[in-house]
Amino acid sequence: MRRPEPGPELSMEGDVLDTLEALGYDGPLLEEQALIKAVESGLSSPEFSELCIWLGSQIKPLCDLEESISSTAGSEDIESFQLEISGFLKELSCPYSTLISGDIKDRLKKKDDCLKLLLFLSTELQALRILQKKKLKGSQLDKNNEIYQEVQAICDTLCLPKSTTSDIPVVLSHVESKMKDILSKVQNNHIGKPLLKADLSPEQAEQLERINDALCCEYECRRRMLMKRLDVTVQSFGWSDRAKVKTDDIARIYQPKRYALSPKTTITLAHLLAAREDLSKIIRTSSGSTREKTTCAINKVCDLLSVESRLEREVFVPWLCSQIFFFPLFKACF
Template structure:
């Protein structure tokens, strides 16, 4: 499958004549002699790759494949193909040795390189290492695999370069264009971001060469951040951004309420439209979102730690306004001092539980025990005797205060008659 994919990519990059010939040969099937077909494929790919070495002739290629690693031209071609692939792909292995010095170490390098490239030909990566690349067929397979892999890598690299052409309405392009405008870089006719960044870099170096060495200052952050540290700083910045967004929303709401209160006066009510026309554009320009990012931390210099007083002359140049010069007259005293407030009137005594011990005397002057039938006089009601609404007419009820205790007196008419008798 990998070889078929590479052939598809190969066909897309060949000239029209070569692509037609390759398509015809593929549709016809392999010509007599597999060696000749493989040699033709290798020559096609080498020519498309821009190879200018001595093995562009079929006879020279056949002889080099027969000699294998003992052929200097074959070894140099393998080294050239390996170096081109390594420059385009992130590979650890490489092919650098020459076969004439040490064939075994050269074969080890090729074997390791092919394994990292996931070569599908088992005869090139398995078996006794001394027996590999001794056959002409195996050498041609090696060249075919390396050349097609190189061609596929080049195609993918070109596609990545094409992806750098961004839409002029994209956010990234707009940001880079702002940088160019700030530095005075001429506007580019293309939207190639790497090209624009190279122009920005050249302009920055040119500007720095014309200023003093300490003009920019030393960075406040003097260490190189790792990916883990950068990720942690992003989380801290997100938390602080949420906190300050809440504060900014509160300040903006206070601003809205304050301006709204200005319109309550009779003089301001007739100028509501004028106030809104002046205030609303400036109000909508305020955003609760913060614009501080990790880039501000990286760009911060040591002079950022110097705190300038808000009342200093340089700070007041941008914060002073005409309202600061308005003097307010005397205003009436609104009071509110605790020592000048009169205490509230005393509260009514709370309801308390009746204490045992009898009530006051009556009906004969003798202050005997409480309750009915006790020594004569007024009869006090115990806890269980409740005066209910809609009591009988024959009962006379009296409620009065006695020593801050509410006393309910109930006298039965029959008892009064008996006393008279």
């Protein structure tokens, strides 16, 4: 592609051509004369309008803009097209005041203004692509670091010496050897049989990951609901006259335990692979053995909590109370 001769009057055209080529644009305006003719015609040039639309379509997904530059249906839509460009530039905080202020009909009549528009959009796209690439690279490094830290934690648990290499497969081979050595010294049924006996293919593992993600979202919603009900229940304890004077005592007991509760689940595919057969045994929440571990003194005042169903009175409240060691709080309130 032939470049313009060096000179102050053609420096902006040269910058635009270089930037468009670097961005991978393969339209007709990569030619010097075609670009000059298009910017002289402004929005009357279909090629100029199409280039603006292409740049806008490339920029929008990279920075999640509300405004966009859409295609025009003819010369009667030029004013609407100018409005779209102005809104798009304002959202991008364009530094060229001539492109975002003044009479809307006069903003792109001059050749220099059209060149400024192309230069701004093309360099903005170039910068956004660089930032996106760095972000993706950084996230991949973070993921690799997280995996390495998990593997290193396994090595620390197994009392393996610090590895001199960061090659994860090599470290995992040392872990496997250590595990085989440990298992050879215990009884055959010490750990139990795995719950999942089949070998997973990469496709099956990905599908299980998606299923787990969906379940985690569902469980998070339920956990948030339970935690909200817990907050409301604790607030109801402060309604009595005796409890109002002990607000600080309630907060001192309750808040540390409340902040320790997280709405997000930590279950991953690794838990499935590590699960043993005894995990599949179903125990009713209302069974005698379970109720022995979930009963507490607060059961005597369940009616004060306005619980709507028998299931909640007999299962939910005792379990919830026992999980956060509610009895000291109950004593502080009453």
